[in-house]
Amino acid sequence: xxxxxxxxxxxxxxxxxxxxxxxxxxxxxxxxxxxxxxxxxxxxxxxxxxxxxxxxxxxxxxxxxxxxxxxxxxxxxxxxxxxxxxxxxxxxxxxxxxxxxxxxxxxxxxxxxxxxxxxxxxxxxxxxxxxxxxxxxxxxxxxxxxxxxxxxxxxxxxxxxxxxxxxxxxxxxxxxx
Numbered sequence: 471x472x473x474x475x476x477x478x479x480x481x482x483x484x485x486x487x488x489x490x491x492x493x494x495x496x497x498x499x500x501x502x503x504x505x506x507x508x509x510x511x512x513x514x515x516x517x518x519x520x521x522x523x524x525x526x527x528x529x530x531x532x533x534x535x536x537x538x539x540x541x542x543x544x545x546x547x548x549x550x551x552x553x554x555x556x557x558x559x560x561x562x563x564x565x566x567x568x569x570x571x572x573x574x575x576x577x578x579x580x581x582x583x584x585x586x587x588x589x590x591x592x593x594x595x596x597x598x599x600x601x602x603x604x605x606x607x608x609x610x611x612x613x614x615x616x617x618x619x620x621x622x623x624x625x626x627x628x629x630x631x632x633x634x635x636x637x638x639x640x641x642x643x644x645x646x647x
Contacts, residue, residue: 480536483532483533483536484540484542486525487533487540487546491542491546491549495520495521495522495523496518496519496520496546496550497518497519498518498550498553498557499516499517499519500515500557501514501515501517502569503515503572511569512570513569513570513571513572514558514570514572515572515573515574515606516550516554516571516572516573516574518546518550518574520533534576538577543576543578543579544578547575547576547578547579548588548592550573551573551575551588551589551592552592552595552596554571554573555571555592555593555598555603556596556598558571558602558603559596562598562602568602570601570603570604571604572604572605572634574607574608574636575605575606576608577607577608577610580619580623581622583625585622585625585626586626586628586629589603589626589629589631590629593629600629600630601630601632603631603632604631604633605626605631605633605634606633606634607623607635607636608635609636
């Protein structure tokens with residue numbers, strides 16, 4: 471019975487994710503990144519939230535894995551990146567020292583050979599300078615085939631953006647390991 475309920479929940483979540491994409495139920499919140507030494511704003515991290523009509527706010531740890539498994543991340547990821555870049559571009563136009571934009575990307579996006587082209591096209595479309603964008607890749611998404619991971623990171627680096635490792639020290643680099 472537990473397995474059945476879990477399967478029904480996954481199916482409902484997949485359907486709800488498709489509806490959420492169609493109805494624009496996703497929104498971005500921005501978390502400041504502040505320097506420890508000078509306490510000045512160094513950047514902002516775009517955080518995706520899903521405002522479900524009956525579930526309320528659904529956090530990414532509940533919907534990103536199913537979105538990756540079902541392939542919906544292929545639509546959701548570029549949508550998030552485009553909207554975040556548009557917002558960052560508006561800051562760039564309004565403020566002399568606009569904060570740098572950090573956006574999480576998932577392993578599936580990193581593994582996609584076309585993802586650097588998607589990033590390049592979104593930067594061109596939105597007018598955001600490449601040095602203003604810093605994708606964050608979870609340490610766990612870099613585990614496995616090192617050569618493949620390094621090649622994927624290099625393709626992104628060739629776009630002219632910097633990269634950051636997110637959740638560093640929580641995986642194989644953690645103190646217990």
